[in-house]
Amino acid sequence: MPRRTPHIALDRLRTPHRFPGFLKAASVCVLIAGLLSPLSQAAAAGAATEATAANDYCGGQCSDILPPGQNGNATLAQILLNQAFGTQPSHAEDQLGPYADLAKGYPALTDAKINSFFNDASFGVPSGQAASTVKPAGRSDVTIVRDKKTGVPHITGTTRYGTEFGAGYAAAEDRLWLMDVFRHVGRGRLTSFAGGAPANQGLEQEFWRSAPYTEAELQAQIDGAAARGGARGQQALADVNAYLDGINAYIDASDSGRYFPGEYVLTGHKDSITNAGTIEHFRTTDLVALASVVGALFGSGGGGEVNNALSLLAAQSKYGVEEGTRVWESFRERNDPEAVLTLHDGKSYPYAVKPDNPQGTALPDAGSVTQEPLVYDRTGSAATAAAKSASASAAQSALSSARRGMSNALVVSGRHTASGHPVAVFGPQTGYFAPQLLMLQEIQGPGLSARGASFAGLSMYVELGRGQDYSWSATTSGQDIIDTYAVELCQDDHHYLYRGTCTAMEKVQQTNSWKPTVADGTAAGSYTMRAWRTEYGPVEYRATVGGKKVAYTTLRSSFLHEADSIIGFQMLNDPDFVKGPEDFQRAAQHINYTFNWFYADSRHTAYYNSGDNPVRANGVDAEFPVWARPAYEWRDWDAATNTADYTPPSAHPNSVDQDYYISWNNKQALDYTAAPWGEGSVHRGDLLEDRVRKLVAAGGVTRTSLVKAMADAALADLRGEDVLPGLLKVINSSPVTDPTAAAAVGRLQTWLTAGARRTETSAGSKKYADADAIRILDAWWPLLVRAEFEPGLGSGLYTAFTANLPVDESPSAGHGPTGSHAGSSFQYGWWSYVDKDIRAVLGEPVQGPLARKFCGGGDLGACRDALISTLKQAAGTPAARVYPGDDQCSAGDQWCADSIVQRALGGIKHGRIGWQNRPTYQQVVEYGGHR
Incomplete structure (x- = not known):
């Protein structure tokens, strides 16, 4: 049977990938036989022992779920078996069934049945339930125990370095291929890694357009975050390096043992017979590239000012300026009085409020707007990509579905629960992927004590989960941290006026090329991506304003700061830092992405809206493009570092012990107006609001009743x-x-x-x-x-x-x-x-x-x-x-x-499940005690 190198599943993001028909059953069996020996060696872990639980105050009342399963790596043998016979690697799909079954089982739910649909999220591994125990790379200062039910890694270290080394090793065990994919997506290099299918091209273009970073800029971000963070920043850098060492140790071990993910063979990076080829080690810049993808998907609200301007012009053309503006504003629903709110205590948090007398607005001339081209010099299969734009859109919408997902939260104060302790059911929506973008872990070591979910490749800390006596979660908030500036052109199309001086735009470009792939008929090809950058951000559109040629640029506060949030996550994992709701809020304040954060312990609940919200110049309307002139820049903006004045924590919607909180990506609070379109009288947040409000009014809320409310709203x-x-x-x-x-x-x-x-x-x-x-x-x-x-x-x-x-x-x-x-x-x-x-x-x-x-x-x-x-x-x-x-x-x-x-996103596919409008990762928690 001739060896072939098919495109991996990234060119079929909307549906599970089916590898080509040349994998006949008999041939599969022959090939698998030759691969099982190293596979068996990989599975032969040390004798299973039990992990020792750290201080756990949840009393068995913390549960979670993350489909389809913990194991996101598959050897070539496992992929071939899956494609030929539908068999699943261990723990690849075991959380999908319980997750799906809640839609049918929630009406009869009881406290005793919750863990039929969720997993016990207690710390440690119960006696007799350890499936394997590994001391990665033979280290004596860290142990990884995986439980029998889910295969989740429980990482316990006696040194900080060893703990983070173990976290990196476990991450690579579970998500190495996915991590590799996304470090290439973040750099706009997916096609050169996984093949040039139109969907892969569309995916890398989508992310590179918003973050066309150089390698030096990626390194500068982690260095800058470490320097600005003081002692915590230096600790974060040390944690990152230890984490990387763990990842790379697994790469080396899996390479020598020949149990690395099979996608490396199927994409031509490794040879299944000779083992020739290389899996590149990870570097700090890879983690920043990964973070840029996560930030773009989930934590970068705002933008769209040019489209807003186009619809305003259309309204004014239809009705005249005054009436057209009034019609436009009514559809925009900037601050709709009927919108469901997360904070319903009546407190106002003005942000990006419509100015009485807008200044500096730079609306385009009718018909003048064109999008800045990104792709040049197509050859081979890339030259036909335009004809396959629907496929490319499929790829983009697949990951965009995560951005537009249904993260939600239901949190009830102990004043209204049967036990007198707060109850929370909450989780983020990261889309449905195989493997899942998130992964579960427990991490216990010096200064670290947490269990929950983290994005693959960024799991040096738990990002959403629980500590010893508290849990936290997030929903995407979407407030506006992105503005569009109209830069006046001078000399030619690639020079612009910057504070009175004609300045050359910076050209950032890279050429991607790929080899022919017989499996899906894609020929060899290449193209160049080119971005023009200004001090006000990358160019996104060209137009004229009042007859003047301009470039519309996009400036976001998190640009060049993708790594800054690491300090906040470090704090959330630190049991010596988070001891109550105020500490939780202080940790969330260090996260510069736009999220709604929720907290519950045995006594308190809390909420905080994070993000670096720039302080705009007086009179600037954040809904529309403004002139790129000093008078309209963010206050105290430094172009070299892309830093500015940001609204203080007290100006962010925040609360402690409100009677209840709900969030389904809805409006946060009164007068917090920089939100997406559609936050008016009917919003899916109402589905939660109506149910939780009734529960609270009746009193005696339990974990069961709150799960039922969520599940009912989900259908x-x-x-x-x-x-x-x-x-x-x-x-x-x-x-x-x-x-x-x-x-x-x-x-x-x-x-x-x-x-x-x-x-x-x-x-x-x-x-x-x-x-x-x-x-x-x-x-x-x-x-x-x-x-x-x-x-x-x-x-x-x-x-x-x-x-x-x-x-x-x-x-x-x-x-x-x-x-x-x-x-x-x-x-x-x-x-x-x-x-x-x-x-x-x-x-x-x-x-x-x-x-x-x-x-x-x-x-x-x-x-x-x-x-x-x-x-x-x-x-x-x-x-x-x-x-x-x-x-x-x-x-x-x-x-x-x-x-x-x-x-x-890899070689393993799973079956369909029934529709539920529900978070991907979800916790159900009720703490009975506190330190």
């Missing part, structure tokens, strides 16, 4: 629960005489009465109860939104607004911002606009209404006619058109269209 259709009642009220304002419409209304009403959930008829049926009502709403929503708004807005403005905020993000909506099979749903959509408009047409009170009534031009009868007409159209749309099918599902298969796929 709810936001449109059905919060918008459909108003739509049916309009339709039923007169008798429905049309039989098709009447039947559809009846089905929708029945489903609504049952709770408007997307649930199976029975466990494992893979068919929805009320399936026809769900089909009707899925078909109806985009039709009714267009019919409601496009006649009044006009097609141009309607299109511009949908570029700011997509109309729909239902579970099956492959056309939405998240993509198909991603789980995350109902974050982005016109739910609030429809709700406000329908209530206005009905004559009901609306706070913060849209500037005009749109449905039927404001006439109830005409609105009703539009809704009935589109409802009839939807009712007649067959399932095969609503759910058109893809390489996962047959056309018309509703359950499959909604289903979640673990998108392959």
Whole structure:
């Protein structure tokens, strides 16, 4: 059988990758036989012993889950077995079933059953439950014990160096291939590493555009973070170096033992017969490249000022400047009075508030905006990439789904719980991947005591999890730390005015090339990525403003500071630092990414919104591009270091012991206005708010009841629960005489009465109860939104607004911002606009209404006619058109269209699970004691 080097799964990010058909079963068996010997040697760990639990005050009431499984590495033999027969490596998929089963099992949940759907997250490994014990590289100062149930590493060190060495070694054991992939993504070098498929090209371009760093800049970031952090900074640098030593020790051991991840063979980096080839050691700059990807995905809110400007111009063109601006502002919902808030105590946190008299705004001339090209000099297969843009978009949306994911938090104060201790159910959404972007670990050593999840390759500390007597978690907050500047061009297109001097832009470029791959038909190719950088950040668009040629640049406060957050995470892992909610908040203040942080111990709950929020010049409107002139720069901004004045901790939304907190990427607090579009009267945060508020009002909240509230919200259709009642009220304002419409209304009403959930008829049926009502709403929503708004807005403005905020993000909506099979749903959509408009047409009170009534031009009868007409159209749309099918599902298969796929980032694939709108990693905690 000839050896081939297929592209790895990164070119199929939307679906599990299927390696080529040349892997016939008989040949697979022959090849596996020759590989099992080194594999068996790798598995032969030392005699299993039990890890000793550190001080653990959770009393067995801490649980967590992270699908699909802890083991994200697979040898070539294991990959071939998986591809040929569907077998799974040990602990590769064992958390997927319990995670999926909660959707069916939550109605009967009890405290005793919680760990049927979650894992015990107590410190240590119970007696008799240790599967293996390893002293990595023969070190005497660290031990890695893996438990039988999940294979999670429990790392215990007697020295700080040894502890971090063990963390690095364990990370490489579980995620080496993924870590390697993402250090290349962060550098924009994925194609040269994993092949030049269009999806790989799109992925590396997306991240390199926002962070086109040189190697010197990557090194300077870790050096700068260490220097600025004082003693903690120096300790962080030492921890990083020890962690890297552990990673590299595993690389060497797996290379000599020939049990390294099989993807290295399948991408031509290693030879399965001779073992020729090299797996490169990791360096500190690799970790900064990894951090830049994580920061771009989860912690960089804001931007979009050019698109905002384009939709404002469209509104002004349609209605005139004054009325168009009023219409635009009503759709922007900067500070909507009906928005669900995480902090509901009435306290105001003004940030990026609309100025009374905006200064320095630099709106483009109509029709002048063009995006700055990134790619040049395509050859070979790269030359055809434009024809495959849909595939590239698939790759980008796959990881973007993580950014647009459904991280959520439900935290209840002990004043309202049955035990008198706080209860929390919370976790981040990092998308569904195989292997998962996060990994679990317990780390115990000098100055370190924590268990939980960390991003692969950044697990020198637990990033989300628990300490000895407290737990913490995060959701993406999305507040605006990115601004767009209009730099005036001078001399030519690559010189600009910087504080009065004509200055050359810096050209940063790199050329990526790849070899031919017979397996997927991709020929050899290459292209060059080129970014033009200014003191105000990379150039993203070109335009004219008032006839002057400008370049629009993007400046974010975390640019050149991807490593700065390391100090905050170090503090969160330090039992001598975090002893209460105020300490937790001080640790979170050192994290410069935009996150909502939540905390619970046995006595207190707390919240803090992190991020380096720049202090903008007076009069600057953060929603739009501004002139690149000193008067409009961030206060005390230093271009050389990209530092500025940032809003003080007291100005960030924060709280201790509020009665309860909920977050589902919703608005944080009153007047905290620098948020994404769509934070109005209906937001998926309402699904949590309504349920938790009722629990708190009743009192006696338990872990079980809070998990039930989360799980119930995870199956709810936001449109059905919060918008459909108003739509049916309009339709039923007169008798429905049309039989098709009447039947559809009846089905929708029945489903609504049952709770408007997307649930199976029975466990494992893979068919929805009320399936026809769900089909009707899925078909109806985009039709009714267009019919409601496009006649009044006009097609141009309607299109511009949908570029700011997509109309729909239902579970099956492959056309939405998240993509198909991603789980995350109902974050982005016109739910609030429809709700406000329908209530206005009905004559009901609306706070913060849209500037005009749109449905039927404001006439109830005409609105009703539009809704009935589109409802009839939807009712007649067959399932095969609503759910058109893809390489996962047959056309018309509703359950499959909604289903979640673990998108392959390596050679192992997993089965689909039913839809849940739920965090990827999730904790359920209730502490009974405190130090």
